[in-house]
Amino acid sequence: MAIATNDTNTKEKAANFLEEIIQESIAKGDTRVQTRFPPEPNGYLHIGHAKSICINFGLAKKYGGKCNLRFDVANLENSRVTIEKEREEIASYKQEIETLKNRLQQKEERFSEQKEKMLSKAREEAQKILQDAKDTADQTIRNINKLAKSSGVNKELEAERTKLRGKIQDVDKKLAVKKTAAPKKAVSAKKLRLGDTVRVLSMNLKGTVSSLPNAKGDLYVQMGILRSLVNIRDLEMVEEASITGPGLSGTHTGGSRGSGSGSSKIKMSKSFSVSPEVNLIGMTVDEAIPVLDKYLDDAYLAHLPQVRVVHGRGTGALKAGVHRHLKKLSYVKEYRLGEFGEGDTGVTIVTFK
Numbered sequence: 287m288a289i290a291t292n293d294t295n296t297k298e299k300a301a302n303f304l305e306e307i308i309q310e311s312i313a314k315g316d317t318r319v320q321t322r323f324p325p326e327p328n329g330y331l332h333i334g335h336a337k338s339i340c341i342n343f344g345l346a347k348k349y350g351g352k353c354n355l356r357f358d359v360a361n362l363e364n365s366r367v368t369i370e371k372e373r374e375e376i377a378s379y380k381q382e383i384e385t386l387k388n389r390l391q392q393k394e395e396r397f398s399e400q401k402e403k404m405l406s407k408a409r410e411e412a413q414k415i416l417q418d419a420k421d422t423a424d425q426t427i428r429n430i431n432k433l434a435k436s437s438g439v440n441k442e443l444e445a446e447r448t449k450l451r452g453k454i455q456d457v458d459k460k461l462a463v464k465k466t467a468a469p470k471k472a473v474s475a476k477k478l479r480l481g482d483t484v485r486v487l488s489m490n491l492k493g494t495v496s497s498l499p500n501a502k503g504d505l506y507v508q509m510g511i512l513r514s515l516v517n518i519r520d521l522e523m524v525e526e527a528s529i530t531g532p533g534l535s536g537t538h539t540g541g542s543r544g545s546g547s548g549s550s551k552i553k554m555s556k557s558f559s560v561s562p563e564v565n566l567i568g569m570t571v572d573e574a575i576p577v578l579d580k581y582l583d584d585a586y587l588a589h590l591p592q593v594r595v596v597h598g599r600g601t602g603a604l605k606a607g608v609h610r611h612l613k614k615l616s617y618v619k620e621y622r623l624g625e626f627g628e629g630d631t632g633v634t635i636v637t638f639k
Contacts, residue, residue, distance in 0.1 A: 304341065308349055319351025394515050395504070402488065473521045475499045483524040483589075486516055492524060492589050508588075560585050563594035571607035578608060582636070586617050592637040594624070599632045608634060 300306040308319055321342040323335075346353035473484070475498075482495045486507055493509035503518040564581040566574040578595065585593045597604045612621045617639050624633035 304345060308345065312349070317350075319346060319349040320354070321346050321351065322354040391500075398515050473518050473523055475503065475518055478505075478518070484521045485524050486514070487520050487522060488516070489514075494588060560588040560590060562590060563596055565596045566604060566608070567596060567598040569604070571604055574604060575607065575611055578611065582615065582618075586638050590638070592635060594629065595634045595636060596629065596632065597634065605631070605634070612636060 300309055312319075323339055323342045343353045345351065478495060478498065480495055480498065483492060484495060484507060485492050486509065489509070491509045491512075493507040493512075493514075495505060496508045496513065497506040499505040499518050504515055505518060506513055507516055507521070560581075562585075564578060566578060569577065574597070582593070595608055597608050599605075609621065612618050612634070619637045619639040621634050621636045623631050624635055628635065
């Protein structure tokens with residue numbers, strides 16, 4: 287920006303050394319006066335700039351010159367380069383995160399496939415061992431039959447042979463490689479919700495949905511203390527338990543509004559993911575019992591087969607209080623102190639019925 291005026295040059299006494307220089311230059315015939323602001327390209331404004339503004343614009347106006355307003359673009363260019371570099375780094379980090387995420391997902395899928403292969407191989411090997419044992423038993427029985435023809439005990443041996451064959455066939459059926467049963471009703475990914483109770487067909491285990499399906503239909507299911515990645519095609523929905531009571535409004539199937547008593551059903555959604563242990567360390571017995579009671583109810587409704595109650599060693603008062611309370615619970619099958627690797631006497635293992 288330039289400011290120019292038509293004021294005539296003045297010959298009054300110079301107010302400062304800058305005016306003396308200008309007046310001397312004019313006297314020599316050089317009448318062009320040109321100033322600029324800021325005088326230094328430091329990019330910052332401070333108190334000295336107020337005086338500089340007055341001097342530069344004032345001298346230009348007084349002597350009919352021009353004052354150029356100077357912009358320093360060097361810092362702007364440096365900032366632009368820095369921002370561009372940071373954007374590239376962020377894009378690189380995002381790409382690296384996406385790559386790691388894909389690798390982890392691939393590892394999980396490979397692990398799931400390997401697990402199924404190992405289970406199938408173990409069943410096949412067990413079946414092979416059983417077949418060898420059966421062949422050996424058959425050969426042994428044939429040899430005994432040859433030796434027993436003259437002794438009159440052939441019928442008894444044949445009966446024992448039939449019984450043995452029946453037992454072997456029963457075991458053979460249990461160890462046979464089973465094909466995964468088709469679900470009674472296909473599970474819809476859109477209708478699936480966290481906490482829904484499902485059955486994993488390949489394992490014949492109940493569990494709760496702990497993550498929603500991805501693009502491939504894979505999701506995590508919590509089955510007790512086991513959390514496994516399965517495909518939605520390997521699942522079937524399990525009807526949740528219901529509570530009935532008089533005067534409770536609810537949804538009825540078949541278009542019926544219920545019986546004359548007005549009772550209806552409320553679905554229970556307690557089958558969410560529950561931790562396999564509860565920590566009571568630091569609590570008194572009176573504080574710990576309500577916490578323990580609620581946790582055991584949740585764990586039992588979530589179909590956990592067994593849980594760990596961490597009470598610590600201490601004086602033994604908390605452990606004794608926990609054991610007294612466990613004796614009163616009808617849904618507790620048994621409880622015991624932890625073994626080596628489970629927490630020893632600082633932990634009680636509770637098994638549900």
